Amino acid sequence: MFEQLYQSIHENVTLTDEEWKFCKNSFRPKRMLKRQFLLQEGDVCRQIAFIEKGALYSFSMDEKGTRHVMQFGFEGWWIADLHSFFTETPSTLNIEVLEDAELLLIDHKNHNKLLKEIPAYEKYQRIIMQNAYVALQQRVENALGRTAEERYCRLIERSPQFMNRVPLNLVASYLGMSPETLSRIRSNYSG
Structure with missing residues (x-):
């Protein structure tokens, strides 16, 4: 485990061996089975997940019980309810495992510690967030136009x-x- 995360980080920035070790130790590995929930609506999103293996998806449910898929995540991608994670408010999303998965989870405290102590990790996260924003904007443009x-x-x-x-x-x-x-x-x- 950690191969995908290492590759994702090093495609964007360079970490020293010491920084990589510190980074690696900030994540908690977790294996999940298909149909398990990483997050359920109403719970506060306490961690961001990096997908080493498998697939997950996030969705909301309307009053009729219809699923509205927001995002898919595959190997090398991140998934979370970022609004809930950053504001520490209850999530409006569910995140379900689509294929058996190996995840690397990082909580708020460790995430902020890495951002503060490793400038290259902060740059990596900025790049990831920029790319996510661009993808979201393209998705909205596609949906509307x-x-x-x-x-x-x-x-x-x-x-x-x-x-x-x-x-x-x-x-x-x-x-x-x-x-x-x-x-x-x-x-x-x-x-």
Whole structure:
């Protein structure tokens, strides 16, 4: 464990061996099984998860019990309810394990300690947050300004692993369409 985190950090910044050891010791490894919850709505998000192996997704539930998928996370990605984590308020999201997962968890205290004591780690987190913001902005633009077909095409062009690793009903929810609409689009899509 820690290979993906090491690679993710060192693709963006350089840590000394001593800084890497300090960083590594700030995380707690956790294995989770498919369908377990890392976070449930109403709980405060106490830790950010880095995904070493497996897949997770975050979603909200409406009053009818419909899942609205917000984010997927695969190897080398981070997942959390950042609003809940930073404000220490109850989460409006659930985070569920989609595939058996190996996670590296960091709590608020250790996260802040790393940010303060290792400038390269702070730079890494800034880069990760910038990239997440850009991805979120693109997702909103897609949702507001694209047809269902265009949203589907962009998703499989940018992230083909979705179709192999994520159930179609969750892909449909993520794209803001019904499973029937997604099925129709997929049958007409020639790639």
